[in-house]
Amino acid sequence: MLLADLSSATYTTSSPRLLSKYSAAADLVLRVFDLAMVVVSALVAYRLLYGTWVPAAAYRVAIGTTLLYAVICFALFPLYRSWRGRGLLRELLVLGGAFAGIFALFSVHALIVQFGVAVSRLWIGMWFAGGLAMLVLARTGLRMFLNHLRSQGVDVQRVVVVGLRHPVMKIHHYLNRNPWVGMNVVGYFASRYDLSLPEDRQTIPCLGEPDELVAYLENNQVEQVWISLPLGERDRIKQLLEKLDRYPIHVKLVPDLFDFGMLNQSGEQIGNVPVINLRQGGVDRDNYFVVAKALQDKLVAIGALLVLWPLMLAIAVGVKLSSPGPVFFRQRRHGLGGREFYMMKFRSMRVHDDNGPVLAQATKNDSRITPFGAFLRRSSLDELPQLFNVLGGSMSVVGPRPHAAQHNTHYEKLIHHYMQRHYVKPGITGWAQVNGFRGETPELRTMKKRIQYDLDYIRRWSLWLDLRIIALTAVKVLGQKNAY
Numbered sequence: 001m002l003l004a005d006l007s008s009a010t011y012t013t014s015s016p017r018l019l020s021k022y023s024a025a026a027d028l029v030l031r032v033f034d035l036a037m038v039v040v041s042a043l044v045a046y047r048l049l050y051g052t053w054v055p056a057a058a059y060r061v062a063i064g065t066t067l068l069y070a071v072i073c074f075a076l077f078p079l080y081r082s083w084r085g086r087g088l089l090r091e092l093l094v095l096g097g098a099f100a101g102i103f104a105l106f107s108v109h110a111l112i113v114q115f116g117v118a119v120s121r122l123w124i125g126m127w128f129a130g131g132l133a134m135l136v137l138a139r140t141g142l143r144m145f146l147n148h149l150r151s152q153g154v155d156v157q158r159v160v161v162v163g164l165r166h167p168v169m170k171i172h173h174y175l176n177r178n179p180w181v182g183m184n185v186v187g188y189f190a191s192r193y194d195l196s197l198p199e200d201r202q203t204i205p206c207l208g209e210p211d212e213l214v215a216y217l218e219n220n221q222v223e224q225v226w227i228s229l230p231l232g233e234r235d236r237i238k239q240l241l242e243k244l245d246r247y248p249i250h251v252k253l254v255p256d257l258f259d260f261g262m263l264n265q266s267g268e269q270i271g272n273v274p275v276i277n278l279r280q281g282g283v284d285r286d287n288y289f290v291v292a293k294a295l296q297d298k299l300v301a302i303g304a305l306l307v308l309w310p311l312m313l314a315i316a317v318g319v320k321l322s323s324p325g326p327v328f329f330r331q332r333r334h335g336l337g338g339r340e341f342y343m344m345k346f347r348s349m350r351v352h353d354d355n356g357p358v359l360a361q362a363t364k365n366d367s368r369i370t371p372f373g374a375f376l377r378r379s380s381l382d383e384l385p386q387l388f389n390v391l392g393g394s395m396s397v398v399g400p401r402p403h404a405a406q407h408n409t410h411y412e413k414l415i416h417h418y419m420q421r422h423y424v425k426p427g428i429t430g431w432a433q434v435n436g437f438r439g440e441t442p443e444l445r446t447m448k449k450r451i452q453y454d455l456d457y458i459r460r461w462s463l464w465l466d467l468r469i470i471a472l473t474a475v476k477v478l479g480q481k482n483a484y
Helices: 001-008 022-051 057-076 088-112 121-151 166-177 210-219 233-246 287-322 369-381 387-392 405-411 418-421 444-460 463-477
Strands: 157-162 182-191 206-208 222-226 250-253 266-270 273-277 326-332 340-346 396-398 427-429
Touching: 022 121, 088 121, 088 273, 121 266, 157 210, 166 182, 182 210, 206 210, 210 233, 222 233, 233 250, 287 340, 287 369, 287 387, 287 396, 287 463, 326 405, 340 387, 387 427, 396 463, 405 418, 418 444, 427 463
Parallel strands: 157 182, 157 222, 182 206, 222 250, 396 427
Antiparallel strands: 266 273, 326 340
16 A cells, blocks of 8 residues: 555655665665575575585584675675666676675685585585575565666656756656666756757756756755756856755766767766766776676687687688788787787788788779688688787777778778777677678778777677677678678
């Protein structure tokens, strides 16, 4: 009955804030629950292995020690932050990192005190796998429950905006499409910098002039105020902040920076000075990117070389027999940070000079390509030696395809933000390639589209996206007809 009454509330009145009202209690319950899951998973593993719920003395000591490390790791990791509007996968990765840290500390402890002989390693393995699975299922269920409540209007934060500009409209559309985030823009206070929208597109009601903001806050429940004014309006923004001093609500600045060509923008603090990162690659954005990407590259490259070395040996013999010259073709390319490296491929053309200022792309029926080389290019087998580039650290398995140095010099003058693709390592395959933009680019618009996909990859990177691109490469790219 209570939930029925709450879900019937509308956004025009103060939304039910049960979860936020009791957030401190909910945080404590969640912390206790996580610690309880560590103990419960240990007892379940012991029951499955030994048929009893009462562990032996050594096992009780192990559980107690691990519980102490759980308190430390769960507190050190940003696990109990507000996850409103953040992806479930990121929360589960943080949870997995904290849980792995617990057992890493326990393993070091057991090694130092020679504790490993007193307890079963199989039990520890079952405990770790079972505990992680229980916590992941619990967090997933909790997230689904909260998302459902927020989509029904429960625990929705009300937001008012000063100024109606492009960033606010983009956020508003996103929140309308994703009600589970639990935020609702109830209206805006007009400024002379607002967008000029026709009445049929005025999806956010106007609440008056900025001078009426204080009166509105006195009579309405609001959790957040967003200020969307030009950065040059420093004095006006300062006046608004002074008026908001007496209200303990969140105030956010929503600057209009879309014309700045941003890439993975974020905020941070250096000393006591807030800083906005306008452009950065995945390496700068997240340490997780560095570790996960490097580990994935090395594992995939080593696995591929172990499987494909007989094929690569056969291709090398075929290249040598097809025309005079070396087996491998090495060409200068730009990599991470614009630094040059030599990319390796199986040679598919007759030996020629490509060191001039203008480098011609391979075209259909190109006379420089040998018959065997044409087969290699169609099947993408000429790219296999780039696995050595991956092992050497100059390339990744997945990333923007490296262009010849001459092409970079040419296109960076014609395409906006072209060089931003060098914020990450180049790849053997990429997001643009699996979307059909591979091979010759006779028109400038084709290259522009390829660059759009490259930058989209940098913004959206995840391990899952990399695995998806690798799978799509095998299905779509290999044998694609536009590779010459």
